[in-house]
Amino acid sequence: MADKIDEIIDKHISVQRDSLLPMLQDIQKEMGYLxxxxxxxxxxxxDMPISKVYGVATFYDQFRFExxxxxHIQICHGTACHINNSARIIHEAERLLKIRQGQTTRDxxxxxxxxxxxxxxxxxPVMAVNDTYYHGIDPNDLKDIFDECKEKINRI
Ligand code: FES
Structure with missing residues (x-):
């Protein structure tokens, strides 16, 4: 993993020194998070303070730190989904899993x-769990969807 991170850093640093953002984007693309x-x-x-790198990364919603x-549950909050109450779906997912968006459960x-x-x-409103998409979902559907995921793991 360290080699891959260094490879991405070297690629950008040789082009221009102020390429922090593309560097962060490429590392997240490769590793899934920062x-x-x-x-x-x-x-x-x-040669930059760690706090500055964190400052830039946390400024953008696109970066994950876990x-x-x-x-991996993706909940759409685009305009059409927003109009159809995606905020309630986000809230219910956070409540059931006891994490906030951008976080991962302890297990x-x-x-x-x-x-x-x-x-x-x-x-x-639309939601995806890994590669499975759910359309027109209701917050009340989430518990069953999450339970199915847990059952899949138990079957393995
Ligand atoms: S706004 Fe287009 S799929 Fe949610």
């Missing part, structure tokens, strides 16, 4: 990400 190690390595490579769960089972338009506005 680890403490990656933040530290970037700060060292750019690994995704085995079941590493679930993570929640709020995203913009998933391209199925006519079927809103």
């Amino acid at each position: 680890s403490e190690e990656s933040i530290n390595r970037i700060a060292r490579a750019l 690994a995704r769960g085995r079941f 590493g089972m679930f993570s929640i990400e709020v995203v913009n338009c998933m391209g199925a506005c006519g079927l809103s």
